[in-house]
Amino acid sequence: MARVMTALSNLATNTVQLVGLGSDTSVPKMKYLSHEEAVGVDEALFEHFSLDCLMELAGLSVASSVGDAYPFHKRVLVVCGPGNNGGQGLVTARHLMAFGYYVRVVYPKKNETPAFQALLRQLDLMRVPVLPTLPDAWEDVTDLVVDAIFGLSSASKKPGAPFDMIIAKLAASAIPVVSVDVPSGWDVDEGPEDSSLEPEVLVSLTAPKKCALKFYGQSHYLVGRYVPPAIQEKFGFKPPDFPGTSQFVRLDVLDDPNEDEADSEDEPEPEFYYF
Numbered sequence: 001m002a003r004v005m006t007a008l009s010n011l012a013t014n015t016v017q018l019v020g021l022g023s024d025t026s027v028p029k030m031k032y033l034s035h036e037e038a039v040g041v042d043e044a045l046f047e048h049f050s051l052d053c054l055m056e057l058a059g060l061s062v063a064s065s066v067g068d069a070y071p072f073h074k075r076v077l078v079v080c081g082p083g084n085n086g087g088q089g090l091v092t093a094r095h096l097m098a099f100g101y102y103v104r105v106v107y108p109k110k111n112e113t114p115a116f117q118a119l120l121r122q123l124d125l126m127r128v129p130v131l132p133t134l135p136d137a138w139e140d141v142t143d144l145v146v147d148a149i150f151g152l153s154s155a156s157k158k159p160g161a162p163f164d165m166i167i168a169k170l171a172a173s174a175i176p177v178v179s180v181d182v183p184s185g186w187d188v189d190e191g192p193e194d195s196s197l198e199p200e201v202l203v204s205l206t207a208p209k210k211c212a213l214k215f216y217g218q219s220h221y222l223v224g225r226y227v228p229p230a231i232q233e234k235f236g237f238k239p240p241d242f243p244g245t246s247q248f249v250r251l252d253v254l255d256d257p258n259e260d261e262a263d264s265e266d267e268p269e270p271e272f273y274y275f
Contacts, residue, residue, distance in 0.1 A: 030251075031237035032210045035188035038152055041206055042084075044231045052115045054226075055084065058205055059091020061223030061247035062180055065203045066092070066146065067099050068248065069178065069219050073143035076101045077175075079134070079166060081149035081184070082109040088180055088205075089148025090119040096146075097126045105130045108162050134166050145170055145177045147199060149184035152209075159185055167197055176200040186211050207237045208251065220251040 033041065045054055066076070078093040080086035090105065097103045105123065107130050110116070123130055147170065149163055159167055167185050170177055177183075179199035186192045191214035200217045206224035225242045232238055242249050 030240065031207060031235075032213055033207050033235070033237065034210055035152065037235055038188065038206070038209055041227070041231060041235050042152070044234065045206075045227065048228070051084070051087075052118070055087040055091050055115070055119070057226045058088045058223065060095050061226075062088060062092045062146075062148075062178075062203050062205075063095035063099060064246070065201075065221040065223060065248040066096060066144070066178055067101075068250075069201050069221070070144050070176070073176070074101050075141055075143040076103045076146060077106060077138060077142045077144070078103060078146040079106045079149055079170070081151075081153070081163065082111045083151065083153050085148050085151030085153065085180055085182075086111065087116055087119060088151075089146060090116070090123060092146055092148065092180070093128055094119075094122055094126050097128050103128050106134050106166070107131070108133055108166070133162065134169060139173055139175055142175055145173075145175055147177050147179040147184050147197065151181040151184075151205075152188060171197045178203060181205040182209055182211060183215075191215075203248070204251075207235075207239065218252075221248045222251050223248045 076093075076096055078089050078096070080089035080093075086107070090107070093103045093105050105128055107120075110120070120130065149167065150159065158164065163184070171185075177197060177199040178201040179197065180203055182188050183192065183197045183199050183202065185196045189210045191211040192198070198217065199215070201219045201221065202212060202215045202217060203221045203223060204212055206227050208220070208222060212220065222239055224239065225247065227239075240249055240251070240254060
Protein backbone atom coordinates (compact mmCIF):
# COMPACT_ATOMS: atom_id res chain seq x y z
CA MET A 1 0.00 0.00 0.00
CA ALA A 2 2.85 2.35 0.85
CA ARG A 3 4.36 1.81 -2.59
CA VAL A 4 1.04 2.61 -4.25
CA MET A 5 0.71 5.85 -2.27
CA THR A 6 4.27 6.84 -3.18
CA ALA A 7 3.64 6.18 -6.86
CA LEU A 8 0.47 8.28 -6.77
CA SER A 9 2.32 11.09 -5.03
CA ASN A 10 5.08 11.07 -7.64
CA LEU A 11 2.53 11.12 -10.45
CA ALA A 12 0.82 14.16 -8.93
CA THR A 13 4.14 15.93 -8.54
CA ASN A 14 5.42 15.43 -12.07
CA THR A 15 2.24 15.84 -14.14
CA VAL A 16 -0.95 17.86 -14.17
CA GLN A 17 -4.24 16.85 -15.77
CA LEU A 18 -5.45 19.34 -18.34
CA VAL A 19 -8.82 20.90 -17.62
CA GLY A 20 -11.99 20.17 -19.52
CA LEU A 21 -10.96 16.67 -20.56
CA GLY A 22 -13.60 14.89 -18.53
CA SER A 23 -12.85 11.32 -17.52
CA ASP A 24 -10.96 10.39 -20.67
CA THR A 25 -7.87 8.81 -19.18
CA SER A 26 -6.37 8.23 -22.63
CA VAL A 27 -5.59 11.94 -23.03
CA PRO A 28 -1.91 12.65 -22.29
CA LYS A 29 -1.07 14.67 -19.20
CA MET A 30 1.16 17.71 -19.31
CA LYS A 31 4.62 16.73 -18.20
CA TYR A 32 7.13 18.76 -16.21
CA LEU A 33 10.55 17.97 -17.63
CA SER A 34 13.65 17.17 -15.63
CA HIS A 35 16.90 18.89 -16.55
CA GLU A 36 18.06 15.76 -18.37
CA GLU A 37 14.81 15.49 -20.33
CA ALA A 38 14.84 19.18 -21.24
CA VAL A 39 18.39 18.92 -22.57
CA GLY A 40 17.28 15.89 -24.61
CA VAL A 41 14.42 17.88 -26.14
CA ASP A 42 16.81 20.68 -27.09
CA GLU A 43 19.24 18.23 -28.66
CA ALA A 44 16.41 16.65 -30.67
CA LEU A 45 15.34 20.08 -31.92
CA PHE A 46 18.90 20.96 -32.92
CA GLU A 47 18.97 17.89 -35.17
CA HIS A 48 16.31 19.45 -37.37
CA PHE A 49 16.40 23.21 -36.75
CA SER A 50 19.26 25.68 -36.74
CA LEU A 51 20.20 27.55 -33.57
CA ASP A 52 19.23 30.94 -34.96
CA CYS A 53 15.86 29.57 -36.12
CA LEU A 54 15.04 28.20 -32.65
CA MET A 55 16.18 31.36 -30.88
CA GLU A 56 14.04 33.45 -33.24
CA LEU A 57 10.94 31.33 -32.66
CA ALA A 58 11.44 31.27 -28.89
CA GLY A 59 12.27 34.97 -28.63
CA LEU A 60 9.24 36.05 -30.65
CA SER A 61 7.03 33.82 -28.50
CA VAL A 62 8.50 35.22 -25.27
CA ALA A 63 8.03 38.80 -26.51
CA SER A 64 4.39 38.01 -27.34
CA SER A 65 3.92 36.62 -23.82
CA VAL A 66 5.47 39.73 -22.27
CA GLY A 67 3.17 41.90 -24.37
CA ASP A 68 0.17 39.96 -23.10
CA ALA A 69 1.22 40.09 -19.44
CA TYR A 70 2.44 43.69 -19.37
CA PRO A 71 0.84 45.84 -22.08
CA PHE A 72 1.55 49.07 -20.15
CA HIS A 73 5.01 48.39 -18.66
CA LYS A 74 6.73 50.08 -21.57
CA ARG A 75 10.28 50.54 -20.24
CA VAL A 76 11.82 47.08 -20.38
CA LEU A 77 15.30 45.96 -19.33
CA VAL A 78 16.35 42.61 -20.83
CA VAL A 79 19.26 40.99 -18.98
CA CYS A 80 21.04 38.40 -21.13
CA GLY A 81 23.58 35.71 -20.35
CA PRO A 82 26.18 34.30 -22.73
CA GLY A 83 24.31 31.11 -23.69
CA ASN A 84 21.19 30.23 -25.65
CA ASN A 85 18.89 31.70 -23.00
CA GLY A 86 20.68 34.99 -23.52
CA GLY A 87 20.29 34.66 -27.28
CA GLN A 88 16.56 34.21 -26.81
CA GLY A 89 16.64 37.36 -24.70
CA LEU A 90 18.33 39.31 -27.50
CA VAL A 91 15.59 38.22 -29.90
CA THR A 92 12.94 39.07 -27.30
CA ALA A 93 14.38 42.57 -26.94
CA ARG A 94 14.23 43.18 -30.70
CA HIS A 95 10.62 42.10 -30.98
CA LEU A 96 9.55 44.09 -27.92
CA MET A 97 11.10 47.17 -29.54
CA ALA A 98 9.08 46.41 -32.67
CA PHE A 99 5.96 46.06 -30.50
CA GLY A 100 6.41 49.64 -29.26
CA TYR A 101 8.27 49.10 -25.99
CA TYR A 102 11.34 51.11 -25.01
CA VAL A 103 13.97 48.41 -24.53
CA ARG A 104 17.51 48.30 -23.19
CA VAL A 105 19.70 45.21 -23.00
CA VAL A 106 22.27 44.37 -20.33
CA TYR A 107 24.77 41.93 -21.84
CA PRO A 108 27.87 41.56 -19.61
CA LYS A 109 29.49 38.56 -21.33
CA LYS A 110 28.98 38.56 -25.06
CA ASN A 111 28.90 35.38 -27.09
CA GLU A 112 31.31 35.83 -30.00
CA THR A 113 29.82 33.16 -32.29
CA PRO A 114 28.36 34.33 -35.64
CA ALA A 115 24.72 33.69 -34.70
CA PHE A 116 24.98 35.88 -31.59
CA GLN A 117 26.95 38.59 -33.36
CA ALA A 118 24.16 38.73 -35.95
CA LEU A 119 21.63 39.24 -33.15
CA LEU A 120 23.65 42.18 -31.85
CA ARG A 121 23.76 43.76 -35.30
CA GLN A 122 19.99 43.37 -35.54
CA LEU A 123 19.58 45.14 -32.19
CA ASP A 124 21.77 47.95 -33.47
CA LEU A 125 19.55 48.29 -36.54
CA MET A 126 16.52 48.50 -34.23
CA ARG A 127 18.33 51.12 -32.11
CA VAL A 128 18.22 49.01 -28.96
CA PRO A 129 20.95 50.12 -26.52
CA VAL A 130 23.18 47.27 -25.33
CA LEU A 131 24.91 47.92 -21.99
CA PRO A 132 27.85 46.00 -20.51
CA THR A 133 26.58 46.20 -16.94
CA LEU A 134 23.53 47.06 -14.86
CA PRO A 135 23.40 50.87 -14.45
CA ASP A 136 23.33 52.28 -10.92
CA ALA A 137 19.98 54.03 -11.39
CA TRP A 138 18.37 51.29 -13.49
CA GLU A 139 15.25 51.12 -11.32
CA ASP A 140 14.41 54.76 -12.03
CA VAL A 141 13.97 54.11 -15.75
CA THR A 142 12.64 50.54 -15.74
CA ASP A 143 9.09 49.22 -15.48
CA LEU A 144 9.88 45.57 -16.18
CA VAL A 145 12.86 43.19 -16.29
CA VAL A 146 13.19 40.18 -18.57
CA ASP A 147 15.53 37.61 -17.02
CA ALA A 148 17.26 35.74 -19.87
CA ILE A 149 20.50 34.99 -18.06
CA PHE A 150 20.88 31.24 -17.65
CA GLY A 151 17.84 29.06 -18.33
CA LEU A 152 18.77 25.38 -18.47
CA SER A 153 22.36 26.16 -17.51
CA SER A 154 21.07 27.01 -14.02
CA ALA A 155 21.60 23.37 -13.08
CA SER A 156 22.76 23.12 -9.46
CA LYS A 157 25.62 25.62 -9.64
CA LYS A 158 25.76 29.10 -8.20
CA PRO A 159 26.02 31.95 -10.72
CA GLY A 160 29.46 33.48 -11.07
CA ALA A 161 30.42 37.14 -11.41
CA PRO A 162 29.01 39.46 -12.56
CA PHE A 163 25.70 37.61 -12.78
CA ASP A 164 25.58 36.77 -9.07
CA MET A 165 25.46 40.48 -8.19
CA ILE A 166 23.00 41.26 -10.99
CA ILE A 167 20.63 38.51 -9.86
CA ALA A 168 20.90 39.71 -6.26
CA LYS A 169 19.96 43.26 -7.32
CA LEU A 170 17.01 42.02 -9.37
CA ALA A 171 15.84 39.86 -6.46
CA ALA A 172 16.02 42.81 -4.04
CA SER A 173 14.11 45.16 -6.34
CA ALA A 174 10.37 45.78 -6.50
CA ILE A 175 10.51 45.91 -10.31
CA PRO A 176 8.56 42.91 -11.69
CA VAL A 177 10.58 40.21 -13.42
CA VAL A 178 9.69 37.88 -16.30
CA SER A 179 11.95 34.82 -16.35
CA VAL A 180 12.60 32.91 -19.55
CA ASP A 181 12.25 29.12 -19.11
CA VAL A 182 14.07 28.80 -15.75
CA PRO A 183 14.48 31.70 -13.30
CA SER A 184 18.18 32.48 -13.08
CA GLY A 185 19.72 31.02 -9.95
CA TRP A 186 17.10 28.27 -9.65
CA ASP A 187 17.97 24.61 -9.91
CA VAL A 188 16.15 23.21 -12.94
CA ASP A 189 14.85 20.23 -10.97
CA GLU A 190 14.68 21.48 -7.37
CA GLY A 191 13.67 25.10 -7.80
CA PRO A 192 14.71 28.19 -5.83
CA GLU A 193 16.98 28.72 -2.88
CA ASP A 194 15.97 31.05 -0.04
CA SER A 195 17.54 34.16 -1.58
CA SER A 196 16.66 33.37 -5.20
CA LEU A 197 14.96 35.52 -7.75
CA GLU A 198 11.16 35.42 -7.48
CA PRO A 199 9.75 36.29 -10.90
CA GLU A 200 6.24 37.61 -11.25
CA VAL A 201 5.85 35.84 -14.60
CA LEU A 202 7.45 32.65 -15.90
CA VAL A 203 7.59 31.81 -19.61
CA SER A 204 8.39 28.11 -20.06
CA LEU A 205 9.88 26.96 -23.36
CA THR A 206 8.68 23.75 -25.09
CA ALA A 207 7.39 22.28 -21.79
CA PRO A 208 7.52 23.43 -18.17
CA LYS A 209 10.50 22.25 -16.15
CA LYS A 210 10.20 20.58 -12.75
CA CYS A 211 11.26 23.76 -10.99
CA ALA A 212 8.06 25.41 -12.30
CA LEU A 213 6.12 23.33 -9.77
CA LYS A 214 7.57 25.75 -7.18
CA PHE A 215 6.68 28.89 -9.10
CA TYR A 216 4.04 30.88 -7.23
CA GLY A 217 4.05 34.09 -9.25
CA GLN A 218 1.29 35.90 -11.09
CA SER A 219 1.24 34.18 -14.49
CA HIS A 220 2.80 31.10 -16.09
CA TYR A 221 3.05 31.07 -19.88
CA LEU A 222 4.05 28.19 -22.12
CA VAL A 223 5.54 28.76 -25.57
CA GLY A 224 6.74 26.22 -28.09
CA ARG A 225 4.01 25.37 -30.55
CA TYR A 226 6.90 25.05 -33.02
CA VAL A 227 7.96 21.75 -31.37
CA PRO A 228 7.04 18.93 -33.80
CA PRO A 229 4.63 16.24 -32.56
CA ALA A 230 7.27 13.57 -33.17
CA ILE A 231 9.57 15.18 -30.60
CA GLN A 232 6.71 15.65 -28.16
CA GLU A 233 5.87 11.97 -28.46
CA LYS A 234 9.51 10.89 -28.11
CA PHE A 235 9.82 12.65 -24.76
CA GLY A 236 6.28 11.94 -23.58
CA PHE A 237 4.79 15.40 -23.30
CA LYS A 238 1.90 17.16 -24.98
CA PRO A 239 1.19 20.87 -24.49
CA PRO A 240 -2.35 22.15 -24.17
CA ASP A 241 -3.97 23.63 -27.25
CA PHE A 242 -2.69 27.07 -28.20
CA PRO A 243 -5.55 29.52 -28.81
CA GLY A 244 -5.97 30.57 -32.42
CA THR A 245 -2.67 31.65 -33.93
CA SER A 246 -1.20 32.67 -30.58
CA GLN A 247 2.43 31.86 -29.80
CA PHE A 248 1.65 31.19 -26.13
CA VAL A 249 -0.85 29.63 -23.77
CA ARG A 250 -1.33 30.60 -20.13
CA LEU A 251 -1.04 27.56 -17.90
CA ASP A 252 -2.26 29.36 -14.78
CA VAL A 253 -5.75 29.93 -16.22
CA LEU A 254 -6.36 26.46 -17.61
CA ASP A 255 -8.23 25.54 -14.44
CA ASP A 256 -9.96 28.90 -14.02
CA PRO A 257 -13.41 28.10 -12.53
CA ASN A 258 -14.79 31.23 -14.21
CA GLU A 259 -13.73 30.03 -17.65
CA ASP A 260 -16.77 29.25 -19.79
CA GLU A 261 -16.15 25.74 -21.04
CA ALA A 262 -19.52 25.49 -22.75
CA ASP A 263 -18.49 27.68 -25.68
CA SER A 264 -16.60 24.94 -27.45
CA GLU A 265 -19.02 22.07 -26.74
CA ASP A 266 -21.34 22.76 -29.67
CA GLU A 267 -18.66 23.67 -32.19
CA PRO A 268 -18.41 21.12 -35.03
CA GLU A 269 -15.14 19.34 -35.61
CA PRO A 270 -13.23 21.00 -38.47
CA GLU A 271 -12.75 19.05 -41.68
CA PHE A 272 -9.29 18.87 -43.17
CA TYR A 273 -8.55 18.27 -46.82
CA TYR A 274 -5.18 17.17 -48.13
CA PHE A 275 -4.16 17.76 -51.74
